[in-house]
Amino acid sequence: MSRAYNFAAGPAALPEAVLKTAQEELLEWRDAGASIVELSHRGPEFLEVAREAEADLRRLLTIPDDYAVLFLAGGATTQQALIALNFASPGQKADYVVTGHWGKTALKQVTPYVDINIAASGEDGGFRTIPARETWRLSKDAAYVHITANETIHGVEFRPAWGETPPDVGDVPLFADFSSSIASEPIDITRYGLIYGGAQKNLGPVGVSVLIVRRDLLERTGQPRANIFNYASHLQAESMLNTPPSYNWYLAGLVFKWMLAEGGVEEFARRSEEKSRLLYTTIDTSGGFYRNDVDPAVRSRMNVPFFLRDESLNDKFLIEAKDAGLISLKGHKVLGGMRASIYNAMPVEGVRVLAAFMKDFQNRHG
Ligand SMILES: Cc1ncc(COP(=O)(O)O)c(C=O)c1O
CATH class of the missing domain: 3.40.640.10 (Type I PLP-dependent aspartate aminotransferase-like (Major domain))
Incomplete structure (x- = not known):
């Protein structure tokens, strides 16, 4: 693999x-x-x-x-x-x-x-x-x-x-x-x-x-x-x-x-902004299929917790994500659901692939 x-x-x-x-x-x-x-x-x-x-x-x-x-x-x-x-x-x-x-x-x-x-x-x-x-x-x-x-x-x-x-x-x-x-x-x-x-x-x-x-x-x-x-x-x-x-x-x-x-913290600020915006937009435009409950004024650029409306799809989401080359998306046990951590080492492309996977998963299961 x-x-x-x-x-x-x-x-x-x-x-x-x-x-x-x-x-x-x-x-x-x-x-x-x-x-x-x-x-x-x-x-x-x-x-x-x-x-x-x-x-x-x-x-x-x-x-x-x-x-x-x-x-x-x-x-x-x-x-x-x-x-x-x-x-x-x-x-x-x-x-x-x-x-x-x-x-x-x-x-x-x-x-x-x-x-x-x-x-x-x-x-x-x-x-x-x-x-x-x-x-x-x-x-x-x-x-x-x-x-x-x-x-x-x-x-x-x-x-x-x-x-x-x-x-x-x-x-x-x-x-x-x-x-x-x-x-x-x-x-x-x-x-x-x-x-x-x-x-x-x-x-x-x-x-x-x-x-x-x-x-x-x-x-x-x-x-x-x-x-x-x-x-x-x-x-x-x-x-x-x-x-x-x-x-x-x-x-x-x-x-x-x-x-x-790579360009120092200014460059990582730019990438973090791009990655987090992409992910929150995917969640917010899913018509409720995905949900993030955090006040938009304080949403983290590093850790994006999100939930599927139908939680019975959680396991399927994680298995299919892994098949698509996307791992470690299971949420912390305190909150459940999913979490995508998108620190500096995560390339913008990785988040693009995740966003595309989430849309595709929604099309198939929504
Ligand atoms: C914000 C924050 N503080 C503290 C800790 C605890 O760190 P450590 O496991 O190194 O004690 C963590 C671990 O995830 C964390 O995310």
Whole structure:
């Protein structure tokens, strides 16, 4: 079987060019005499890979010098717990804006450490929209305000059509989970105190997380914690406090180079706009055969959940899609239905093929 168009939410499709380079370099990295995955993380070869990856990510995302970049072994959920340990004093308030499943997960990770203030939540409305900024009840003395830039399961994303993005939260630093939308469009890093994300969607393979943090915040005392949970120590050790997930870091570095060569985040913003518009139009013009329930002002450009009117056709849809070379379209169990994740590695052509398949399926079963 040839490679299919893979709509998985994460681990997700990687650019084919990246996989080919990794394949060519797997047995021997350049002239090192060994694979990069076999070499010491302290050796000159891996140090070069690590430094290039950081430099490329800084260029890709226009990360200012007063922001540190960490490559960490834990997943995004681990960072959700660590941000409270590092940046909130015991019992201090932290504001959370909950716009879907992952915002709720973030809350669970910090419950023991901070006095949570749910400043706004879309849960009553089934997370189909983002509560208007005017309704948020922020605390003045919060350690930070946490948002989820893109909710991977519920398919809601902060978009300009909703209001000022990112939202103005005054002097309190804005922390954002960017796991599923990082590098999909230009963002002004200086509007955030901290950005984090697991790499397994837009940045590379699962097994490494990226954290971008304003350096002055690392001076906060936070909570009593082991050194391994201390971001400042990770920075001091150049993200090598653990033996780092070197192969994942290397692969992410290849993805950064690929994104730069393809035209950078401006180009991925254009492609994301085109891909998501194509898919939402297919759904919205299906006369109800397909349905997406999200407020159009906050529809995600990355993850498109949709439902068939006749849910008894779900299995048939998935089987026929697979036969057409389209895989991983089954929705997350929290919502059911279908979900197409269309991250940077998904070519526009893949979404065209999916849209054509959906129309054809509707013609045959509608
Ligand atoms: C937005 C978001 N945040 C957090 C997570 C959790 O990431 P991890 O599995 O790396 O802990 C995910 C995973 O899909 C996600 O989509």
